[in-house]
Amino acid sequence: MADPQGFLRTRERELPTRRPVPVRIRDWKEVYEEQDTAVLQRQAGRCMDCGIPFCHSGCPLGNLIPEWNDLAWRGDWRSAIERLHATNNFPEFTGRLCPAPCETACVLGINQPAVTIKQVEVTTIERAFEAQGVQPLPPERLTSKTVAVVGSGPAGLAVAQQLTRAGHTVAVYERADRPGGLLRYGIPEFKMEKAVLDRRLAQMQAEGTIFRSGVDVGGDITGQQLQARFDAVVLAVGSTLPRDLLVPGREFDGVVQAMDFLPQANRVAVGDQVEDQITAAGKDVIVIGGGDTGADCIGTSHRQGARSVTSLEIMPQPGADRPGSQPWPTYPTIFRIASAHEEGGERLYAVSTSEILGDDDGKVRGLRLHEVRMGESGFEKVEGTERELPAQLILLAMGFVGPQRAGVVEQLGVDLDERGNIVRGRDYQTSVPGVFVAGDAGRGQSLIVWAIAEGRAAANGVDAWLQGRPSPLPRPIEPTDRPLVV
Secondary structure: OOOOOHHHHOOOOOOOOEOOHHHHOOOOOOOEOOOOHHHHHHHHOOOOOOOOOHHHHHOOOOOOHHHHHHHHHHOOHHHHHHHHHOOOOOHHHHHHHOOOHHHHOOHHHHOOOOOOHHHHHHHHHHHHHHOOOOOOOOOOOOOOOEEEEEOOOHHHHHHHHHHHHOOOEEEEEEOOOOOOOHHHHOOOOOOOOHHHHHHHHHHHHHHOOEEEEOOOEOOOEOHHHHHHHOOEEEEOOOOOOEOOOOOOOOOOEOEEEHHHHHHHHHHHHOOOOOOOOOOOOOOEEEEEOOOHHHHHHHHHHHHHOOOEEEEEEOOOOOOOOOOOOOOOOOOOOOOOOOHHHHOOOEEEEOEEEEEEEEOOOOEEEEEEEEEEEEEOOEEEEOOOOOEEEEOOEEEEOOOEOOOOOOOHHHHHOOOEOOOOOEOOOOOOEOOOOOEEEOOHHHHOOOOHHHHHHHHHHHHHHHHHHHHOOOOOOOOOOOOOOOOOOO
């Protein structure tokens, strides 16, 4: 184990310092400063190497957390990255973007602040890249099998890398101009700079994975054409249909879905030109939705120079402590302050929008809301609480309701479940032989760590189907497993 008395000697949880707010909102760089290695190793030394490591129950990837905590504490970074890569293709993504359900399941967290597992993870992979310890791993031999992966988000990248390393010829199709999916055009630079993505894509290309960007599967090429060209097809198209706000005034100019706003900002942040960009500059901005996408909209609006930012959430404000209905080791609903929230703005809870207000010229000027409380039949309006908020930009960040049906999904004729997600079997194969699904398109809106786990597990199913025998590729989860966090 790590330091046998580490959790006794070091009782405080130490994380990297965030850059000062007045400084960081002037650029798009990641918000965290570098942490001293000695501090990080001291934190890794708090790991207790529990007889039953409940941190594993919080991690769908099955990360060997106590093992690489111990190796990081000892300074054996080469062995640490080997153990980390054994279960996770992209720890530099999860180390930045995952909400770390492993930490809320940490045994130390029962009566002390949990081990900083996520920070140990990202430090381990960053040190590996710095030491040129992340090299391409091309297959020793090639099979005669070919696979098309539709979508280059975390699930698509994971399944592609696993199958490429197994010796299959893999082509990844992405309708955007660059690969990466939401990792590139959904996640703001201040959470993950795109150079982090590009260096991993370069490794995958060196291993033999083929990327075909700017190709709309379902439009430029049909699902049937993919079936004719490839031995197997994997749908990793994500859950991209946004939940809409069905209230009077939704049609006013300036009411925008978050995923119409964030990709433009990401492009501009890396130097691209975007005509008629939707921007928060000088505006009163309202973000409807209190999740990660909402926080991304808040941080982006601050950097664009919004006059004010207000976020609305229909649920009541959570408490600071774990509620009794969500005991350890479950992932609790507690009040969390993301870096974007720290940068300013107002957060309103237990409110619902009743109407969006606009000017005669068709542009949004605000919204009318009211407070709500939970009743026997759901949310009930609290009479006498109506008020108006000014807004020239309203961003809808209320989650997603399933994959896009029009296009390749309809063309292939795969079955959908009652939630609109693609039905799959234990091997991640859909109702159409040779067509598989991984990630949010089959699971529903979820987390990056689940997407990578699904990609790895789906690769096992694809490889077994292509080769006609059990696959040696790892299988971290079953397709029926449900996430602790949504």
